[in-house]
Amino acid sequence: MKIATIKDVAKLAGLSVSTVSRYLNNHPYITDEKREKIQKAMETLDYVPSSVATTLRSNKGKMIGVLVSRITNPYFSYLIDAMEKVIKAKGYTLLIVQTYDDEKAEFKMIEMLKQKMINGLIMCSVENSSEIIEFYCKYGPIVICNQRVDSSEVHQITTDQEKITYEAIKYLFSKGYKKIAYCTGGSFSLKSHGLLRNNGFKKAMEENNKIIDSRDIFENIHTIEDGYKIADILIKNSDENWPDAIFTGSDEVASGLIIKLLEYGKKIPEDIAVMGFDNQPFSNMVAVPITTVSQPVEALGRESAKLILSLLNNEEYYIKKEELTLKIIERKSV
Incomplete structure (x- = not known):
């Protein structure tokens, strides 16, 4: 495939090579009309600045x-x-x-x-x-x-993120936990980051005739610090709103949650079960080793x-x- 040059851009735009060169170097004294012509020519030709094109042509x-x-x-x-x-x-x-x-x-x-x-x-x-x-x-x-x-x-x-999340939530139900909180890496919308895991969670909840309570859904959760924040939120819950278990979506979040809940005097898993995701090397080293999903x-x-x-x-x-x-x-x- 022939790589376009600055001469090709100038020819298509109907301008001089020096004008195109000034445009590429952000010269202030170029009319909007000429700028538009150059931009259209570059898009049409898929023009690449010469330093990059030279590297490509030399196959380096x-x-x-x-x-x-x-x-x-x-x-x-x-x-x-x-x-x-x-x-x-x-x-x-x-x-x-x-x-x-x-x-x-x-x-x-x-x-x-x-x-x-x-x-x-x-x-x-x-x-x-x-x-x-x-x-x-x-x-x-x-x-x-x-x-x-x-x-x-x-x-x-x-x-299969959807299937394993479904199995993880079913696993929590099989252990006797009834009220399960859930963390997602995006939002809980239909087109969000984390959609497949969200679908797995929803399917497991529906099969167990559980209503999803918005107070038990935590969005845009990723880090250890996020785990701390969730613990701070949970600790304010009344007994009737306290979840039995939480699927955190990552071992980072799970470890932060466990650390903070232990500081509050909560027992894991007696007061609340915590499940992670990824099976990071540290997940077996925290104060309460994390039940998690192992990713390959x-x-x-x-x-x-x-x-x-x-x-x-x-x-x-x-x-x-x-x-x-x-x-x-x-x-x-x-």
Whole structure:
């Protein structure tokens, strides 16, 4: 594919190369009319600034982007470590960007595919629509890791988050807990981050004829500090509103919740059972070891890396789905 040059942009825009150069260097003395012509020409030609284009033409650019919501989350740290071991062995490097669940920050990274600044992109968190992601696939391969978008065109490495959440809530009911609180990484809406887990929770509640009480739903929950905050909220509840158990959605939140509740003099699980998610290494080291869901983090990272490398090299790759199973790990917090 021929890469557009500044001369091509100038020709299409009907302007001089020097005018386009001044535009690219943010020169203030360019009319709005000329700016608009240059922008339209660049979009039509998929023009890439020369420094990046030169790297691409020389075939030295071997960069794969990775999007995560927060690198401080141990889940993402271990995930990226597994990816890098595979990708580095093939001569590629990773460019890691944290989005903090910000749609605009994510979009800027996706745009880097179009600008040829990265060869491919692995998305470990997703905020933009499937239509946008599909559109940008023409600029380079995109792999969705452990998230799900409504598209048959986008390559996805997934685990069954809905099923395991359903099984986790059913597990809590089987242990005799009747009033279950729930944490989600997004909102509790139909199109939110965490939708699949939300669906699993709702299904289990419905099957057990339980009404979902909004006071027992905690939204946009991610960190140890969030766990502290939930404990502060719960401790103000009257006995009749006190939940028997809480599904926290992550071991970070679970550990923060346990630490704070113990400070308040509550007993785990006698006063309230706490269930995490991810099976992080520290989850068995807190004061009350956390009952959690084990995710195949290494397999997720490895399979995502192998898939995107195969797409970059036009090779077939069959995902090892048998390695992407989830299971409940029973410990003392339930």
